[in-house]
Amino acid sequence: MTSKRQLLIDTALQLFYEDGVNSVGINQILKVSGIAKKTLYHHFNSKEALILAALSQRNNNFIRWLESHLKNATTDQQLIENLFNALTTWFTNSAAELGDFRGCFFINTSAEFCDPNSEIAKYCQSHKRQVRAIIGKYLSSPNPQLLDALCLLKEGAITTAYVTNDLEAAQKCLWITAKFKIAL
Amino acid sequence: MTSKRQLLIDTALQLFYEDGVNSVGINQILKVSGIAKKTLYHHFNSKEALILAALSQRNNNFIRWLESHLKNATTDQQLIENLFNALTTWFTNSAAELGDFRGCFFINTSAEFCDPNSEIAKYCQSHKRQVRAIIGKYLSSPNPQLLDALCLLKEGAITTAYVTNDLEAAQKCLWITAKFKIAL
DNA sequence: ACCAAAGTAGACCAATCTGTCTACCTGATA
């Protein structure tokens, strides 16, 4: 069955997100999941392939979670509130689907893979594009400048919440957007 | 003399920033710098101590660079322009003092060290506090909300420029601040 | 002139890393 494959991905994602991709060895993943090494290399060619699978899994989880928070917004103002309120639930470990907050898995993983042409770096880039597209989809009308502003504030909030442990970062973004009535 | 010590720090910082702290081994630093292992461990107790020294060096470089760009601003508007224009020169590799852009060394290093109580994570946190304080110092009057906005946008710009290779991220921040006349 | 600190080269250690391999077991399907 593919259940072992899935268990490997789940375990890898959990550990990778928790400790960083380079800090987690194959053997640790095998130990935690209770799966044999041969089985891992039957399903994945290399550690990199497993990392990509974990990134993909996280991408799916994150996008499903994000979309569930944005979908019922009827105005741009509501969309903005939903977005940053959702981030706050994430930062405060109230978003069970995303696990204990340890920053953005894709930003963190990018930091560990310098080569911007690696598959891993490219995947992280595409994740950010997807997230941007989703937020844009729920805007009442195309508005690249507002979209840029929301994405930049979002990235700033995630980074700030993680590095400086400022759990209010997303709420501050809300106050900021409230101040500038830009194109709302 | 301490010249060897300094050479070690310079080499370590260069390699750490380029490839990530966990991807660079002690032996690589020794090879590049041409310094003996005994000498390294004479000056530093451990790799972690060397990392902390490299972080400190980078902190000094960055703050000196930042301050040089902000100091002659006479209005808040000018300060904001100086800040984000400076970031753009960094992103486009026109800030020689900071080396080829590879994101924020402190964000990247935080991503590699999960434990928020580690000395390294704490140092990264304190760097961000210092940068915030410097920007605040040059505001015409204390304005925590504006300061929050600038810091969040700044973090967002750095992260976005690095992960998605969007070199215009800082310029977008400028357009955004131009739109909202918040407390200027 | 002397002495301690700072430096050299590099062997060595134990641990860990990714990845390969042998030998065997299990269960579903043709």
Next chain:
DNA sequence: TATCAGGTAGACAGATTGGTCTACTTTGGT
């Protein structure tokens, strides 16, 4: 019933990791 993908355990290989150590040389200040 035969077959084959998927699974097990774990030894093994080859490289690399951070760090210690010995034995020796260079250098600068008193």
